[in-house]
Amino acid sequence: MRILVVEDFAPMRDTLQRALQGVGFAVDGAGDGDEALYHLKDAVHDVVVLDLMLPGVTGLEVLRRLRAAAHPAHVLVLTARDAIDDRVQALDLGADDYLVKPFALAELLARVRALVRRAYDRKDPLLRVADLVVDTAGRTAGRDGQRLELTAREFALLHYLALRAGEVVSRSDLLERLYPLDESAISNVLEVHVSNLRRKLEATGGARLLHTRRGEGYVLAERDGAA
């Protein structure tokens, strides 16, 4: 899942990016409204963490333009402005959530996860595919009762595929949603992670869940429909 952090205060932006990357999200940063709109034109971000007081184009204006363009991203407003009027205005303009600074990191991450679930029309934080259970809140995965030891990137890959279980997810989609721009340029980084994830998923002796559709992408399902 790709997240855009729009924050003009550089120390805040950098730490937010670091925190979100630390739990496996692909994160981009923008220091002002114009840069945010530039990032969002490709519509690859699932969640936008948006500050309101931005130089140039304000956060509210960014929100207004996103909604006017029917952009699918879910927006979490993260601001120092705590007045009821500010909250109401932002929510009425199309914000999905509102969090006032300072905040607890755990709460921010929980809210981002909730928005990710909403983006994929899921309510249960436990995602199930056959005997595989992905706990999106606890960031753990297990198969047939046995816990899988996954790296942050492998968990992010499994998380995304589980959100879209049964669908064929293209390679480019995975690269756009899960990898920073610098990493996505490395041609086989995705294949390496898919290979490692598949190996760990099958280490318990269970049936194959992560299938490759040649020329199309990958699908996480109990049975590969194309087989």
Add this chain to the structure above:
Amino acid sequence: MLVGRWSLRRRLALAAGAAAAVVLFGTALLVFVVARGRMIDDFDRTWQARGAAVGAALEYQDDGWDLEERSETMAVFALGPTSALYQIWVGATVVARSPSLSGKDLPGPPPRSSPAPRSAWAMLPDGRAGRVQTWTFVPDHEAAAPSAPSLPEATIVVIAGTAELHRAITDLAWLLGWSTAVGAVVAALLMAGVVAQALRPLAALHEQLAACAPGRMQAVMVPDPPRELVPVMVQLNAAFARLEAALAREQGFTADAAHELRTPLAALRLLLEVSLSEADSPDARRQDTTAALALALRLQRLVEALLALARLDRGLVRARPEPVVVAEVMAEAWATVATAAAARGITCRSVGLSGVSIDTDRDLLRQILVNLCDNAVSHGDAHAEVVITAATAAGLTITIANAATAAPTDLSLAGQRLWRADPARTDAGRHVGIGLSLCRRLAEVIGGALRLERAGSQVIATVQLAKVIRNNPERIPAATSEPCPEPAP
């Protein structure tokens, strides 16, 4: 909350009603006194006329005194339960009396009297109240021949009961009393109505004021206001406008202060949380600690600036004037930014500072100049020149001018608390938007003023001070340094 026990309407209605009642009762009392006097006078005159008629009927005949009884006159003094009587003396001798006395004389000698009737309150022989009329007259002589001897004066006393008079007076009192009471009630009701009508503009004003609240202070406007209310409304509306503006400024300041404090605080907390959960190498921890320290220093600067401003606002900062060499203080101020200026290729030139001294607080002036130099170096164009000028035409005017093409065109709000040229307040560095505000207040403390303006690409900060030391070389300390080189003459 201050609550009056009585409304203005009630007070005015009661006061007007009471005044009307006093006037009505006073008038009624006056009418009563005058009418009572007239009634008593009429009563007296009636009985004096009757007594005169009796006196006119008294004649002296050869065999003595004789009273010719005239029925229409004598009937009122008739025998029986009457309330009128008379008695006539000639000398000390009773010569006639009314039948109502039943042959008995009035006690005592004849009262001393005169031809002019005298009236007084008296008592009838049976104890009832009455009025007595007394006067003297000369009786007629039956044979009024020229040879007839002159007759002595007679004294007549007429006493009449006043029961009917008292009834009439009592009736008059009741009539006046009741009519006055009813009149007072009616007047009070009328006054209440009139007062309510007259106070309608005030009631409308009250309703509008009651609807006012912080953030909802609309101008009050009473239709067709009385002349006395117009200045009140004008003053109220002006006060509301000032209050709204102050409230907006205060809210803006609070919001900006919240933003200023919350953003670095949030960044600090987030950094520490992330560092605790992630940083596992000494290098990473050191890096996080350095970043956290920078954020803490920023917060410290902001809090200190806010506290300094609060101290200034509370009047806790006092100026301690002393002779100050301006060039020396300017040199100290420029020295604090010289490194930063050199890094940005900014140079300094001073004009007219040599030999200028002033009576002021050295530390406060230095704080002002440090802030202004810092702003010039931080926000001015790189590789530009900062020109510092001193002029002593009217007090002391110090200007610090530099090119700052990125500065806003309108600097009228510069100097308000937490004002920043960038509305997003993005600057993550040392500037927190209180420096100019502090300078402005500090300038006021030392009896001066600070002005910031834009002239083309130049931003000019002007500090206007008074009390330049002139013509007193002994009081002018020698300058030990120059801020920056003066141009060659």
